[in-house]
Amino acid sequence: MAHPQEDTLIAKQITPTAMRLLVLDVLQQHPAALSLADVEQLLGHADRITVHRTLKTFTDKGLVHRIEDGSGAVKFALCEPGCTPEQHQDLHVHFFCTRCRETSCLPTVAVPTIPLPGAFQVQETSLVMKGLCERCAVAS
Amino acid sequence: MAHPQEDTLIAKQITPTAMRLLVLDVLQQHPAALSLADVEQLLGHADRITVHRTLKTFTDKGLVHRIEDGSGAVKFALCEPGCTPEQHQDLHVHFFCTRCRETSCLPTVAVPTIPLPGAFQVQETSLVMKGLCERCAVAS
DNA sequence: TGAAACAATGCAATACCATTGCATCGCCCT
DNA sequence: AGGGCGATGCAATGGTATTGCATTGTTTCA
Ligand SMILES: [Mn+2]
Ligand SMILES: [Mn+2]
Ligand SMILES: [Zn+2]
Ligand SMILES: [Zn+2]
Numbered sequence: 001m002a003h004p005q006e007d008t009l010i011a012k013q014i015t016p017t018a019m020r021l022l023v024l025d026v027l028q029q030h031p032a033a034l035s036l037a038d039v040e041q042l043l044g045h046a047d048r049i050t051v052h053r054t055l056k057t058f059t060d061k062g063l064v065h066r067i068e069d070g071s072g073a074v075k076f077a078l079c080e081p082g083c084t085p086e087q088h089q090d091l092h093v094h095f096f097c098t099r100c101r102e103t104s105c106l107p108t109v110a111v112p113t114i115p116l117p118g119a120f121q122v123q124e125t126s127l128v129m130k131g132l133c134e135r136c137a138v139a140s
Numbered sequence: 141m142a143h144p145q146e147d148t149l150i151a152k153q154i155t156p157t158a159m160r161l162l163v164l165d166v167l168q169q170h171p172a173a174l175s176l177a178d179v180e181q182l183l184g185h186a187d188r189i190t191v192h193r194t195l196k197t198f199t200d201k202g203l204v205h206r207i208e209d210g211s212g213a214v215k216f217a218l219c220e221p222g223c224t225p226e227q228h229q230d231l232h233v234h235f236f237c238t239r240c241r242e243t244s245c246l247p248t249v250a251v252p253t254i255p256l257p258g259a260f261q262v263q264e265t266s267l268v269m270k271g272l273c274e275r276c277a278v279a280s
Numbered sequence: 281t282g283a284a285a286c287a288a289t290g291c292a293a294t295a296c297c298a299t300t301g302c303a304t305c306g307c308c309c310t
Numbered sequence: 311a312g313g314g315c316g317a318t319g320c321a322a323t324g325g326t327a328t329t330g331c332a333t334t335g336t337t338t339c340a
Contacts, residue, residue: 017306017317036297047319052298054317070208070266072327073297095260112252116269119278120235123271126210129256131263138259157288157335176326187290192327194288212298213326 011081012061019046023054024063033067033075033094033103060085067103069096069128075103091125097133099140104133151221152201159186163194164203173207173215173234173243200225207243209236209268215243231265237273239280244273 005024006016014020026042027034036055040048055076058064062085067075080090093109096102111127132140145164146156154160166182167174176195180188195216198204202225207215220230233249236242251267272280 015316019318049299049320050318068208068210093254093256095256098263106256109254109256112254114233114249114252114267114269116233116235116246116249119274120269121272121277122269123238124269126266126268126270127254128266129254129260129262129264130266132261134259137261155287155336159289189291189328190289 009063012058012063014057014061014063019050020054020057022046023051023058027064027076027078031104033069033077033105035071035073035075037073039076062086062088065090067094067105067128068126069094069103070130071096071101071103077103077105080107093127093129095133096128096130097136098130099132099136102133149203152198152203154197154201154203159190160194160197162186163191163198167204167216167218171244173209173217173245175211175213175215177213179216202226202228205230207234207245207268208266209234209243210270211236211241211243217243217245220247233267233269235273236268236270237276238270239272239276242273 003021005021005028008024009016009020022043023039026039030038030042034042036048036052039055040046040051043051055064059066059076062079062083064076065079065083065088067077069075079088082089090105090107091111093106093111095104095106097104111125114125116122131137143161145161145168148164149156149160162183163179166179170178170182174182176188176192179195180186180191183191195204199206199216202219202223204216205219205223205228207217209215219228222229230245230247231251233246233251235244235246237244251265254265256262271277
């Protein structure tokens, strides 16, 4: 009966701990997707490995999704409440800004379903667009 | 007036060298996209850094394109003859097989043009599908 | 032809990012 | 209190990408 963030974790079958609540808070406060290093830095001085395992747990339980934006580091962003590890609801496009290097979810832009020739069995589709984000575009 | 592969390099403004011809040959012989480590292994024992810089040169000159498939290592594949560093002709979908970990170009499947809301300025779109490739799908 | 100029190569070193092993800590339950 | 178990933190490791620098090779031109 404490912070509502505890309920968020419990709803995803994640035992609430101090570290996990802190990581969740950082993810909720930040609009952009965050890398492991980003989270570590925003937390002050938390142990990198613990943050890593926290994000892995969050991913396994369907609380966050991974974004491979080609920047070298995987980014993480919160999922929609309805997402499960098996079935993600928010299959949207991601945008990587080549100037400020921020990665954003575009929840309103769905990943299109593309039929493939032959016998391919598609499990997952990742669509990343690169360019200038809205902030950097107007600033140029 | 030697190998036709020399002409391929010269057409892209790349000085032909022994190493570059070897790397080009490996890329032409293999249907799948190759990582730096793949090329190094297929060449026997070539220097990893030289191969790295060879692939960088090939990319800069528009002879190959980079594929970030989320496997941890960037893959490289030959471009269409008409590609230039500024304007790639072959903006196609890539497929990463989660079983055999091979990445293939799907030259017949074009990346769709997706309009974005707001002031985003798109420079590049990368679309990677993951699942079972044709070979692994029938073998399961 | 010989030396300068430039490009390409190879070895060493470095920088990240990600992941694992293992000991310890903290919490819950009996 | 004590056992059990998950979470944490430090150390160590593996993998990929990249840079510095000396050397080698090749082209250019006096
Ligand atoms: Mn997202
Ligand atoms: Mn391709
Ligand atoms: Zn930006
Ligand atoms: Zn396969």
